[in-house]
Amino acid sequence: MDLQFELNRPTRLPPLIPFASVDDADQAVARLIEIYRRNTAFIRDAFREYCARGLETGQRVRACYPALRIRIQTYQEVDSRLSYGHLVEPGVYMATITQPHLFRDYLREQVRLLLRNHRVPVEIGESDLPIALHFAFPEGEYVEGEISEVPGHTLRDHFDVPDLAVTDDAIVNGTWRGRANQPRPLAPFTAPRIDYSLHRLQHYTATSPQHFQDFVLFTNYPFYVDEFVRWARQSLAQGTGGYTELVEPGNVVTRPEQAHAAPAAPAAMPQMPSYHLKRAGHSGITLINIGVGPSNAKTITDHVAVLRPSAWLMLGHCAGLRTTQRLGDYVLAHGYVREDHVLDDDLPLWVPVPPLAEVQVALEQAVAEVAGLSGWELKRIMRTGTVATIDNRNWELRDQQEPVQRLSQSRAIALDMESATIAANGFRFRVPYGTLLCVSDKPLHGELKLPGMASAFYRTQVNQHLHIGIRALEHLREMPPARLHSRKLRSFIETAFK
Template sequence: MDKFFDAARPTRLPPLIPFSSYDDADAAVERLLEIYQRNTAFIREAFREYSAGSLPLGQRIRACYPAIRLRIHTYPDVDSRLSYGHLVEPGMYMTTVTRPALFHDYLREQVRLLLRNHHVPVEIGESDLPIPLHFAFPEDEYVEGEYSEVPGHTLRDHFDVPDLVVTDDAIVNGTWRGRPNQPRPLAPFTAPRIDYSLQRLQHYTATSPEHFQDFVLFTNYQFYVDEFVRWAQSTLASGESGYTELVEPGNYVTGQDGISPERSGRPPMPQMPSYHLKRPGHTGITLINIGVGPSNAKTITDHVAVLRSSAWLMLGHCAGLRTTQRLGDYVLAHGYVRQDHVLDDDLPLWVPVPPLAEVQVALEDAVAEVAGLSGWELKRIMRTGTVATIDNRNWELRDQQEPVQRLSQSRAIALDMESGTIAANGFRFRVPYGTLLCVSDKPLHGELKLPGMATDFYRTQVNQHLHIGIRALEHLRDMPSERLHSRKLRSFIETAFK
């Protein structure tokens, strides 16, 4: 970050807060809050001086992120069934922290596990990683542009600005290479990487990150959104479900007593609108309409991942590839042929994306429960198999010999444009994932997706499909976190934080 600053120029910093030891998780998180609030307020106050033209020419302003640090000196003897909450070998570990109020419960749980599993205190203090000016403001305040000018000097002359050098996915991609004597990562994302995604979530979904719930449904059809909103409003009105409110794009809130009085109109619809049926402890359900294609699927999961979701599921439509499938049948993906190309550099194609037993069982049980079927009758409408995900919506127009041969060799039973991407990013980010698709066309057998050909299907199946996804997430919510977050998602050298 210092590449923008001349060491000879004066720097104004708040008094350094040294690292102190804590053996209580609540006290540790409270200290993180204090450091973050003080340092962001320091930057905002200096920016007000800059805007008023009273900041001395040449003076730069800097305040840094708070951090959690842990030192262990022996190889720990921890329960081998645990997938997170512990470190595997001695060393110094550290992570920078942003928005500790938003991540309060998550941070408290991760620190509590470290204290329990390692029997040494954690250290809380101030890192040397600067907070960029643009990330120091609340969600409803923004700095417009990087080079907004006051006569004689610019933002970059006085403040740290976002820097891609320290904003990447090296930790989760397994490509992080530290310098000698540098602390090793304690968490999968650095503070600037999280701040970057929180800003993008607000932009793409038109809802505040604070409303996102831990259990996420992705879809690419407005039909599902409409039914979700209807069901959420009905569920809230009943007052019997534990859900407390529905938040729609623009942060418009519907509570158990109806629409909030401040709701006066809708903003322009964002690229990937999100809807949040909230429940205490973020245990509700978020639905995001991601639109069509693997690029959107990667974009939104890149950013939702920093919220450390408990699970996410893809509910979409697919092309059925077998003659025995009918329009409206379900496909439960247990493997993926990845031809989306958007993740090839981050997760090479030779990396398998395995099915997660806990998610598969939850989805199958939900289909049986909502459809009211079991045994052979259940198998008649749902098939488990490989889903091929591609990046060419009009693949049918190519010479059929090559794609059909590859689909046959892979044993694929369905084809879509998002599922493999969402599952691969779930694997990459250590977020439990699953896919349940609904057959909407059979292009290899003359049933193309054309206007009017699937009208009855849409009318009769969409509602059921959505409620299967909701019920599956409720099953997963009732599962202990340590069981849901399977060891399949973890490498042999991992960060301690989930």
């Protein structure tokens, strides 16, 4: 939009809230919530006026996101074991904030760490980044359907609308280039980028972002969903694990006293249904059925990442590539061959995606506990090695010489369509990641995934596989956050926020 044209238009704004120093994390978050509520209410009130009687010709209505800022004057020494919560060099750093009520615990922790590690106050105030009209409404309220009530006008004439120019992944991709005298990023995502993903999560999963938990399982088979729901209801009924309620697609809530009742099915299942077994402090488990393929894997992790989960794991099926593997064996990925192609522009192929020791140990320990095996016997059912992820489900139909040679050179022991994507996006978004696959076929050795061959495998292995994933997340939950969030996820110049 032409800048001079913008400057010449009358703009209705709420009174500016200047930045003010705060040296208490709770006060900082409370102030962010106050500014956000006031400014979104200002936009909503103006929109209702617009729908009722219109606005003055050419008048714009605008309110901006709250922001958190900090000024660092020295090279502060911090505990070298910490991977987040501090800044590496002097400067002015700022993050725009959306829905601070949803991120209250996360923001409180980040501010507390900044105050402790740098011993200077943070500053809370208004940014100059406008809140789009579509993002100013609480969950369940939308703009659509009311726009046509004002003939001869468009929203763009009066309100800010979502702007892709400020909705990107430049910060997490390491490609952010600021202007002179512009504050550096304090958080991995801007407020508009978070707002976009929060709306997409509701669309894809049919559950509210407020229900998502910090420990996430991805799968692509309904068998896992059925067992997860059964186990979740049992846990609620028995009062084990500290879980408080189960939320299913359509935001259907089951509490302990309702655990034995039949669930109410949503009118239509979403593309990627999600199930949330909730626990205090978002420390429960979310299971998402992501469907098949790397595009789905990237889409859902792009959006879940803005919630800053503590860890995510992929539980899927794979083609075993070694003659010694049997149907039902497990594969613990410690490396990936990335031929999914969906992340090539965001995370170049020359970037390694390393295994994270904390996650690897938790998964191996969970296999041993659930399967009741240890030591040399554990190696009978589980191999650790490289997983190849491809974007062609029918790769078996190609000339076998070329793909088989590449797979052999990579030392891959399994092949699937999602694991490398989920791990690579975990690396890109600084979310601890891991993969445990189950061998469902061995196409190079004549054991194809056919109905008769797969049924026995599914019956005997699905439940155990899921419970291994659950147990691994429970182990990760017991770790201190600073230990779980590996330094392997961080660059030498990073945002302070996790």
